[in-house]
Amino acid sequence: xxxxxxxxxxxxxxxxxxxxxxxxxxxxxxxxxxxxxxxxxxxxxxxxxxxxxxxxxxxxxxxxxxxxxxxxxxxxxxxxxxxxxxxxxxxxxxxxxxxxxxxxxxxxxxxxxxxxxxxxxxxxxxxxxxxxxxxxxxxxxxxxxxxxxxxxxxxxxxxxxxxxxxxxxxxxxxxxxxxxxxxxxxxxxxxxxxxxxxxxxxxxxxxxxxxxxxxxxxxxxxxxxxxxxxxxxxxxxxxxxxxxxxxxxxxxxxxxxxxxxxxxxxxxxxxxxxxxxxxxxxxxxxxxxxxxxxxxxxxxxxxxxxxxxxxxxxxxxxxxxxxxxxxxxxxxxxxxxxxxxxxxxxxxxxxxxxxxxxxxxxxxxxxxxxxxxxx
Amino acid sequence: xxxxxxxxxxxxxxxxxxxxxxxxxxxxxxxxxxxxxxxxxxxxxxxxxxxxxxxxxxxxxxxxxxxxxxxxxxxxxxxxxxxxxxxxxxxxxxxxxxxxxxxxxxxxxxxxxxxxxxxxx
Numbered sequence: 504x505x506x507x508x509x510x511x512x513x514x515x516x517x518x519x520x521x522x523x524x525x526x527x528x529x530x531x532x533x534x535x536x537x538x539x540x541x542x543x544x545x546x547x548x549x550x551x552x553x554x555x556x557x558x559x560x561x562x563x564x565x566x567x568x569x570x571x572x573x574x575x576x577x578x579x580x581x582x583x584x585x586x587x588x589x590x591x592x593x594x595x596x597x598x599x600x601x602x603x604x605x606x607x608x609x610x611x612x613x614x615x616x617x618x619x620x621x622x623x624x625x626x627x628x629x630x631x632x633x634x635x636x637x638x639x640x641x642x643x644x645x646x647x648x649x650x651x652x653x654x655x656x657x658x659x660x661x662x663x664x665x666x667x668x669x670x671x672x673x674x675x676x677x678x679x680x681x682x683x684x685x686x687x688x689x690x691x692x693x694x695x696x697x698x699x700x701x702x703x704x705x706x707x708x709x710x711x712x713x714x715x716x717x718x719x720x721x722x723x724x725x726x727x728x729x730x731x732x733x734x735x736x737x738x739x740x741x742x743x744x745x746x747x748x749x750x751x752x753x754x755x756x757x758x759x760x761x762x763x764x765x766x767x768x769x770x771x772x773x774x775x776x777x778x779x780x781x782x783x784x785x786x787x788x789x790x791x792x793x794x795x796x797x798x799x800x801x802x803x804x805x806x807x808x809x810x811x812x813x814x815x816x817x818x819x820x821x822x823x824x825x826x827x828x829x830x831x832x833x834x835x836x837x838x839x840x841x842x843x844x845x846x847x848x849x850x851x852x853x854x855x856x857x858x859x860x861x862x863x864x865x866x867x868x869x870x871x872x873x874x875x876x877x878x
Numbered sequence: 879x880x881x882x883x884x885x886x887x888x889x890x891x892x893x894x895x896x897x898x899x900x901x902x903x904x905x906x907x908x909x910x911x912x913x914x915x916x917x918x919x920x921x922x923x924x925x926x927x928x929x930x931x932x933x934x935x936x937x938x939x940x941x942x943x944x945x946x947x948x949x950x951x952x953x954x955x956x957x958x959x960x961x962x963x964x965x966x967x968x969x970x971x972x973x974x975x976x977x978x979x980x981x982x983x984x985x986x987x988x989x990x991x992x993x994x995x996x997x998x999x
């Protein structure tokens with residue numbers, strides 16, 4: 504004699520196995536075929552006991568009577584041998600089928616949940632678009648910098664591919680082919696991850712991400728000072744006179760330049776920056792080494808106030824300096840004393856100057872200059 | 879003779895006829911078929927047939943919550959289902975008549991004697 508608990512468990516286990524055996528069908532088909540299965544089994548158990556027989560056989564009988572060929576979804580091509588496919592199936596496949604079956608069982612046992620699930624089903628199309636778009640955003644932002652919309656034709660094509668792939672993923676194309684199922688499972692995991700990543704970043708996680716990502720990847724675009732972009736540099740000599748053009752290098756001999764200037768508009772190489780007031784500017788360099796534009800020759804030339812009104816003509820008037828006046832410097836060859844260091848000022852020539860490096864006049868950073876500075 | 883094979887061809891009409899009498903849920907329909915003498919029928923075959931008839935538009939469904947247990951999905955016949963049932967009734971009657979006549983002992987004897995006469999000529 505079986506206890507009610509044993510009966511309930513036997514029914515539940517059998518229903519899970521049946522749904523798992525139908526795992527290649529669409530959720531709708533499985534639901535249609537097994538809706539009310541537990542109730543029917545319970546009634547049968549009351550009359551005939553819990554010897555339900557083979558769940559796979561039961562599932563095959565169900566699908567055969569329903570006109571759904573073994574191992575395929577409606578309207579799709581049949582595989583030659585269902586049994587063969589079953590035996591070759593890797594061990595993890597039943598796990599995914601069982602998760603599906605478990606969920607179907609939950610739906611079947613809970614009309615309210617089933618109603619909510621079917622209501623959510625109305626938004627299926629929206630979900631497909633969302634996850635496709637999320638994958639696009641994720642990859643576009645990892646491999647290049649993109650905004651919310653594709654920034655180039657390539658990105659646009661990639662976005663369309665993501666959307667198509669998301670739709671294909673919803674079509675249960677894998678049938679009983681375990682390899683396709685593996686690909687599809689990977690796709691599902693990726694789309695869920697991408698959607699979470701994109702949604703979380705929309706809630707402000709991007710700041711955290713950028714802060715940690717840039718230093719580890721050495722990915723700082725352009726020059727920066729205290730976290731702000733430096734988009735132009737104005738040089739003055741010791742007398743406070745503007746130097747028309749100066750080539751700058753860092754401590755390793757690398758040109759001190761905008762890292763990614765290389766875009767061409769109307770035949771001129773351009774980059775983008777801001778003026779003192781914060782207005783966007785299109786900038787170009789007036790210096791060339793042969794035909795190659797030199798981007799560490801400062802200052803860059805301002806060619807138009809707004810990036811989209813760029814004409815391709817070099818500016819005819821010299822660039823305004825953002826600094827009103829620059830103090831004249833007094834130079835010393837002595838080492839600086841550690842005692843009070845007054846600020847250098849043109850109005851107070853007797854003060855100890857700060858500059859200790861003697862300008863060498865060579866544009867290249869020479870070892871000699873560095874050595875002198877360190878003395 | 880294996881009646882399971884025979885049943886396959888007529889399960890649709892049998893299920894439609896049972897539901898025409900009264901709406902029913904899966905196991906209830908199985909039980910009524912068995913009570914009517916269709917005993918060699920698998921539960922799953924009936925459920926699958928119900929699903930196929932529903933997809934074909936011959937049946938409509940509604941869910942009835944049951945006290946304490948899982949809900950039941952009831953099937954009801956609709957106009958298309960009734961049309962299908964009437965057509966299949968006619969086909970069955972014609973087919974059954976033909977087969978009955980063919981298989982009746984008198985017919986078999988006549989056929990045998992005709993064959994013997996043909997051989998003698």
